[in-house]
Amino acid sequence: MKFLFSISVLIFLPACSADKTALENIETDVNTDVDADGFHIGEDCDDTNETINPAATEMCDGVDNNCDGVVDENVTIVIYEDSDGDGYGNAASQMDACEVLPGYASNGTDCNDEESKAFPGNLEVCDGVDNDCNGAMDDEDLNLDLNSAFIYYIDLDGDGYGNSETG
Secondary structure (H helix, E strand, O other), X not given: OOOOOOOOXXXXXXXXHXXXXXXXXXXXXXXXXXXXXXXXXXXOOOOOOOOOOOOOOOOOOOOOOOOOOOOOOOOOEEEEEOOOXXXXXXXXXEEEEOOOOOOEEOOOEOOXXXXXXXXXXXXXXXXXXXXXXXXXXXXXXXXXXXXXXXXXXXXXXXXXXXXXXXX
16 A cells, blocks of 8 residues: 655745845835935935025024034033123123023133122222122222222201311
């Protein structure tokens, strides 16, 4: 007795044409310009936004607009904390920003950021403060004898002139 054996082998092969199409789509995608800005996916660092591409101008917005790998280069300014609100900031307390923020100034030239009456160019007055930031208190054109600057006289008759004998 002879036995005939028949073996059926089923081999599952992936569809070659489907893999080829997937590869073609990947190649096409790399060369596609999704946002129509003139730069394909392989060149553009954000091909979903037409304003971001290698030819874009860098803007101060926290984004790498020109695809060079650096965010906000050459567009930020240095601002200085202005604790006293006089428009002049503290050089020791600074940061980079896109614009002058509330509580900050565009310069760091304040000599006393705790005194709003002290800033460069201010008029010097006799008040015990270096108002003009020149390093000297109550100095500029005051021509006062500081020994007599704070002597007051009683003005009994209210005419604006005191009696020098009551000082």
